[in-house]
Amino acid sequence: MARPRRSFFAYASALLGLLSLMGVACFHFPDLLTSREFRAVYNEQFARHLLLVGLAAAFIMGTLAILRDRNKRIATIGVGSATLAVLLGGSNVQFDAIGQTPYSLGLDWFVLSLFFSALVFVPLERYLGKHVLSPLRPGWRTDVGYFFMSHVLVQFILILVTASTSTIAGLAAFPALKTLIQSMPVWLQFLIAVFVADMAQALLHRAYHNTPWLWRFHAVHHSSRHMDWLAGSRIHFVEIVMTRSCVLLPLLVLGFSTPAINAYVILVGLQAVLAHANLGIRFGWLEYLLVLPRYHHWHHARQQEYVDVNYAIHLPLVDMLMGTFKLPRDQREWPQEYGVMKLETVPKGLLNQHLMPFRARRTFDEYVD
Incomplete structure (x- = not known):
């Protein structure tokens, strides 16, 4: 039936x-x-x-x-x-x-973000999607839960990130360097901040993939079997705090101005959603300049040859410098399957996935599919 x-x-x-x-x-x-x-x-x-x-x-x-x-x-x-x-x-x-x-x-942040994100990306993915995918695809409830958690708890995340970076940033003060950077126009500070932050995050991102205990947290993000605008929200709370702290620390140490950092934060929000979106648009040479959907989708591909590549979040140049750049030349070529290589290592559900890194168990009967 x-x-x-x-x-x-x-x-x-x-x-x-x-x-x-x-x-x-x-x-x-x-x-x-x-x-x-x-x-x-x-x-x-x-x-x-x-x-x-x-x-x-x-x-x-x-x-x-x-x-x-x-x-x-x-x-x-x-x-x-x-x-x-x-x-x-x-x-x-x-x-x-x-x-x-x-x-x-941050309930207001959750309500407005979910409303406008859905308003923009649901139609875009419906008409420009690479894969035929319903907004109510398997796992959508889990990802809405992650979206809710990261937005509603935004102030607590900021408190934890600030606490973990402010002391170190204060100890590692370089007045002359800060003066030099803040003497630059805001647009130039922004470009440098994007590169510095992306390099820091890419190095940590690679550590997530190559350090077993860190991978237990990051595996949650890679457990989504479908890629769309909502899939990028699936991130373990501990990883959110670690990643934001790692990215914010060099920006504070180097002394970028508040407008430059605010512009970078806006870019992070936009590109995080865009990179995971189900958009089959051919961007041509822009794919080698900016991290766009096809580039990041290959990072999530359930294929052995792509498990250690494409760590950059903003600039493919960072992966080129790290030797981890990999992208099929044919722009019509996209991954056919997403998710962790061993599906049974990540359980279903937001709560079970948050407890998973702290459990001795390495496989689960009810796992992502």
């Missing part, structure tokens, strides 16, 4: 309904659920208008799915979540002045 097709309207309604409910929660508890740094990026009116659009779309698409008798349970989640969001105040919810708290969650 053929499996019934999933309804786009039903799942879109569920996504928008749940995100709208989270958005209302952010209005009710802004000091606890929203990130102070990210609040500076948007204003209240923008958030209210976006919330209104999300609520209306959740109701309309959920109702259409129910009337068409398609994935009614999923559609009901969307309509029910949107209804609860309206009952809790909807886009007209009022909130008091935002107070100061020692810690807060």
Whole structure:
């Protein structure tokens, strides 16, 4: 018996309904659920208008799915979540002045990032994808969980990264070098910062692949059997902290200006999603200048000859200097399979994957497939 097709309207309604409910929660508890740094990026009116659009779309698409008798349970989640969001105040919810708290969650960062990322990449991958792949492909729930964790816990990640780098950066101060770098125009600082950070991350990345205990953490990232915009979110929490600390440390030691570092952070966010995206566009010579989807997809290929290549995140030049550059000349050639070489070494599920590096077991009965 053929499996019934999933309804786009039903799942879109569920996504928008749940995100709208989270958005209302952010209005009710802004000091606890929203990130102070990210609040500076948007204003209240923008958030209210976006919330209104999300609520209306959740109701309309959920109702259409129910009337068409398609994935009614999923559609009901969307309509029910949107209804609860309206009952809790909807886009007209009022909130008091935002107070100061020692810690807060980045729920607003999660809601807006997931909404706009899906809005951009779901259509792009639908029409420009190299592989025919549903947004609801196997493992998508796990990757949404990773996306949620990395965004909601953003402040705690920053605290850990800052704590691990600030002392070392202070001890390794080079005033003359910092003065020289900060005398450069911001665009030049940015370019140098990209190269320095990419070299640092590529060296650590190669260590992840060649050091058994580090590989146990990094194997989680490589365990995704499908590559799309969401797959890049699958990263162990320990690896997030280690990698960001390793990348930030040389930037702080060398004294790059805040605007240059902020520009680099924006590039990291964009390129991390793009490099994993399922986009079959032929970029020509740009593939040798920037890390683009096909380049990074070969790093994730489940093929023995590609297990120790393409470590760069931004610049293929870094791999060329390290002797780890490898890319088929034929731009029509893409990997046919992704994932770790030994599938049974990585269990299913976010919690099990986070516990995996600390367990004595080396194989699992329920593993990624």
